[in-house]
Amino acid sequence: MSVNPPSLDAPLQVPGFRIGTASCGVKSADLKGKRTDLTMIVADVDCHVAASFTQNRLRAACVDLGEQTVQQHGQNIRAIVANSGNANAGTGVREGEWAQMMITSAAKALRVFPEQVLSASTGVIGTPFPIDRIVEGLEEAASTESDWQAAANAIRTTDTFAKYASRSVGDFTITGISKGSGMIHPNMATMLAFIATDFPINQTELQAVLKRVVNLSFNSISVDGDTSTNDTVYVLSSGLGLGHEAVENTTAFEAALTELCIELAQLIVRDGEGVSKFVTIHVEGASSTDEARHVARCIAVSPLVKTAFAGSDANWGRIIAAAGNAGVAFEAGDISLRCDDVVMMESGNLHADYRDADGMAVFAQAEFSITLNIAMGNASATVWTGDFTHEYITINAEYRT
Amino acid sequence: MSVNPPSLDAPLQVPGFRIGTASCGVKSADLKGKRTDLTMIVADVDCHVAASFTQNRLRAACVDLGEQTVQQHGQNIRAIVANSGNANAGTGVREGEWAQMMITSAAKALRVFPEQVLSASTGVIGTPFPIDRIVEGLEEAASTESDWQAAANAIRTTDTFAKYASRSVGDFTITGISKGSGMIHPNMATMLAFIATDFPINQTELQAVLKRVVNLSFNSISVDGDTSTNDTVYVLSSGLGLGHEAVENTTAFEAALTELCIELAQLIVRDGEGVSKFVTIHVEGASSTDEARHVARCIAVSPLVKTAFAGSDANWGRIIAAAGNAGVAFEAGDISLRCDDVVMMESGNLHADYRDADGMAVFAQAEFSITLNIAMGNASATVWTGDFTHEYITINAEYRT
Numbered sequence: 001m002s003v004n005p006p007s008l009d010a011p012l013q014v015p016g017f018r019i020g021t022a023s024c025g026v027k028s029a030d031l032k033g034k035r036t037d038l039t040m041i042v043a044d045v046d047c048h049v050a051a052s053f054t055q056n057r058l059r060a061a062c063v064d065l066g067e068q069t070v071q072q073h074g075q076n077i078r079a080i081v082a083n084s085g086n087a088n089a090g091t092g093v094r095e096g097e098w099a100q101m102m103i104t105s106a107a108k109a110l111r112v113f114p115e116q117v118l119s120a121s122t123g124v125i126g127t128p129f130p131i132d133r134i135v136e137g138l139e140e141a142a143s144t145e146s147d148w149q150a151a152a153n154a155i156r157t158t159d160t161f162a163k164y165a166s167r168s169v170g171d172f173t174i175t176g177i178s179k180g181s182g183m184i185h186p187n188m189a190t191m192l193a194f195i196a197t198d199f200p201i202n203q204t205e206l207q208a209v210l211k212r213v214v215n216l217s218f219n220s221i222s223v224d225g226d227t228s229t230n231d232t233v234y235v236l237s238s239g240l241g242l243g244h245e246a247v248e249n250t251t252a253f254e255a256a257l258t259e260l261c262i263e264l265a266q267l268i269v270r271d272g273e274g275v276s277k278f279v280t281i282h283v284e285g286a287s288s289t290d291e292a293r294h295v296a297r298c299i300a301v302s303p304l305v306k307t308a309f310a311g312s313d314a315n316w317g318r319i320i321a322a323a324g325n326a327g328v329a330f331e332a333g334d335i336s337l338r339c340d341d342v343v344m345m346e347s348g349n350l351h352a353d354y355r356d357a358d359g360m361a362v363f364a365q366a367e368f369s370i371t372l373n374i375a376m377g378n379a380s381a382t383v384w385t386g387d388f389t390h391e392y393i394t395i396n397a398e399y400r401t
Numbered sequence: 402m403s404v405n406p407p408s409l410d411a412p413l414q415v416p417g418f419r420i421g422t423a424s425c426g427v428k429s430a431d432l433k434g435k436r437t438d439l440t441m442i443v444a445d446v447d448c449h450v451a452a453s454f455t456q457n458r459l460r461a462a463c464v465d466l467g468e469q470t471v472q473q474h475g476q477n478i479r480a481i482v483a484n485s486g487n488a489n490a491g492t493g494v495r496e497g498e499w500a501q502m503m504i505t506s507a508a509k510a511l512r513v514f515p516e517q518v519l520s521a522s523t524g525v526i527g528t529p530f531p532i533d534r535i536v537e538g539l540e541e542a543a544s545t546e547s548d549w550q551a552a553a554n555a556i557r558t559t560d561t562f563a564k565y566a567s568r569s570v571g572d573f574t575i576t577g578i579s580k581g582s583g584m585i586h587p588n589m590a591t592m593l594a595f596i597a598t599d600f601p602i603n604q605t606e607l608q609a610v611l612k613r614v615v616n617l618s619f620n621s622i623s624v625d626g627d628t629s630t631n632d633t634v635y636v637l638s639s640g641l642g643l644g645h646e647a648v649e650n651t652t653a654f655e656a657a658l659t660e661l662c663i664e665l666a667q668l669i670v671r672d673g674e675g676v677s678k679f680v681t682i683h684v685e686g687a688s689s690t691d692e693a694r695h696v697a698r699c700i701a702v703s704p705l706v707k708t709a710f711a712g713s714d715a716n717w718g719r720i721i722a723a724a725g726n727a728g729v730a731f732e733a734g735d736i737s738l739r740c741d742d743v744v745m746m747e748s749g750n751l752h753a754d755y756r757d758a759d760g761m762a763v764f765a766q767a768e769f770s771i772t773l774n775i776a777m778g779n780a781s782a783t784v785w786t787g788d789f790t791h792e793y794i795t796i797n798a799e800y801r802t
Contacts, residue, residue, distance in 0.1 A: 057727075091750070316527060320459050328458070350491075
């Protein structure tokens with residue numbers, strides 16, 4: 001089940017990057033050759049990298065290693081390698097050894113240094129990592145010529161479609177892939193996104209841009225309700241032929257990267273497990289953007305709200321109660337609420353013209369928006385979320401049984 | 402559906418208190434006479450009161466009025482009146498007028514002052530309050546002689562059984578009723594508990610005791626995931642014949658009140674909508690009790706964890722990932738995890754003897770415990786929760802449709 005999965009344009013090639021994929025049977029040996037589960041994004045030149053990692057206290061070893069590499073060698077990155085089918089997490093000391101072996105083997109196959117390789121894993125937590133099959137797969141992937149669509153396919157776990165997007169900025173290209181996740185894909189919990197560009201920008205600036213972009217995109221879907229042990233976003237910039245200092249205005253680059261990441265993030269929500277609705281939550285009139293986003297998230301993750309969405313039930317009392325639960329100061333007597341253009345509350349009172357049937361008609365749609373004004377200031381934020389359906393319970397309660 | 406609902410002993414009468422109930426058709430006029438929906442707990446003498454209210458920013462008018470009354474007249478309380486079927490919330494200025502009329506009418510019927518009356522409402526949010534039928538019902542309830550079991554019945558909304566408990570402390574009695582609630586009963590979201598005692602204790606001390614007790618009981622069930630607009634706990638102490646200064650050690654009273662409130666809170670979890678499991682979450686080795694309780698709550702409210710419970714799936718990766726999401730500092734390499742007596746992780750590593758079949762056998766039970774040690778200190782906390790089942794989705798997605 002997914003909500004209006006768009007027919008995606010083919011992703012644009014990014015000059016200076018090539019892709020390798022393989023099918024090595026990560027999840028189980030008998031899947032070898034049947035579905036791709038290993039991907040490599042390889043740069044011809046040293047790239048500057050920006051990264052965003054899970055805030056969860058329990059992080060997989062590949063995340064810890066990746067963070068170290070970004071800090072120490074973040075201007076010399078040559079490759080990202082990623083597998084689906086096993087998160088290589090929750091198994092203690094061995095996971096660190098396996099993660100390091102994956103990187104060393106990839107470096108050897110690609111003839112670069114291990115400190116130039118970033119890795120990511122996604123799949124079941126707590127299952128031993130099949131490092132022998134991974135090493136074989138890395139050798140195979142290094143010798144293939146694949147493409148971004150294939151890469152997006154190879155990082156899928158329970159995703160029902162491959163997720164990719166591209167943007168052009170002047171003569172430059174940005175292409176990204178994503179998978180997952182989060183609250184919506186709990187068992188295969190990881191959200192991953194890998195983005196490559198030839199836009200010239202140095203690491204410090206790229207990291208600052210990514211931080212703002214992630215807040216407006218991947219941190220604005222209901223993933224945050226349950227961060228996983230492996231969530232990772234990497235952006236590689238090759239600056240191919242022009243080096244790593246900006247020769248163009250980065251404003252246009254940031255705008256394009258924001259659009260691209262919002263598109264990749266929304267694709268994750270549209271492909272959420274069991275999701276039958278795609279709902280946009282706007283919170284406006286807040287004292288700060290952070291407070292607006294926090295209230296919007298509290299609405300987006302509330303099981304009460306998500307089941308009302310699933311039932312096409314305009315039970316708006318649940319929405320304001322979830323907002324009131326956010327711990328953000330506002331006055332009940334001042335708030336206004338509408339869904340699409342139907343006003344439910346105005347300045348704390350039931351709107352005189354509101355009819356339940358009008359709200360129900362909006363909630364019956366596959367896509368709609370909720371707008372809450374908390375009348376405390378001028379800041380606003382938008383979050384995208386799905387609903388909680390029977391299929392969600394089926395997938396997550398019966399996954400292993 | 403409920404998990405092992407115990408056969409409850411009849412509640413003990415509390416000297417100096419009498420009960421009135423009525424069926425006035427709060428939810429709809431045609432239910433009048435068919436099910437009780439109004440209750441009064443009336444004291445023969447002025448009582449000292451302690452209270453605990455919802456932390457939600459959006460509070461019903463009856464909660465605001467109750468808090469004012471407790472502050473200004475908390476040593477002269479004569480009655481609690483409560484209705485089910487309508488929360489009298491989310492309708493703006495009118496809800497304040499209706500809440501005040503309910504109190505004034507009750508005071509008139511009981512021949513006491515309005516400032517001696519506390520009120521509570523539970524039911525649907527955002528629907529006009531049928532004040533005329535409520536006023537009629539209050540007159541009827543004031544003239545009836547009912548009992549605590551009937552009172553527990555009259556405050557039920559979607560509860561499948563009435564919830565009450567009693568304790569004796571020396572020559573004194575404590576009896577309480579509860580309903581709800583919280584995350585588990587979203588549409589009828591309110592958790593209510595009313596407790597009466599003739600134990601002599603003054604208001605200041607009673608309030609201090611209640612604060613500690615609520616943390617260990619009502620705040621230790623997964624209700625906190627979504628506080629409602631109306632959550633209220635009231636404790637009335639009549640000090641009948643002995644006045645309001647403690648003549649006995651309050652330690653025994655606090656212990657008895659704690660036991661009673663834990664029993665009432667656990668009954669709420671056992672009667673949670675769609676709940677098929679009753680799970681005890683212990684977090685130990687924390688730096689503080691607050692941190693231990695916060696981690697335990699994060700596990701208890703995680704949809705990933707609750708669906709794994711529903712599926713009898715010992716998918717423990719979800720439990721540690723939810724704990725890691727709590728924002729509490731601990732090291733992945735130090736934690737230990739077990740379910741009942743089956744050890745899954747020890748000091749950050751998979752336990753050598755752990756077999757998935759052993760975990761699955763524990764999770765297949767209707768009741769079991771999870772113990773997580775985060776190895777940061779000596780504090781611990783316990784939280785009780787249920788699971789997320791198909792029936793939960795059915796009840797909450799299809800409630801109004």
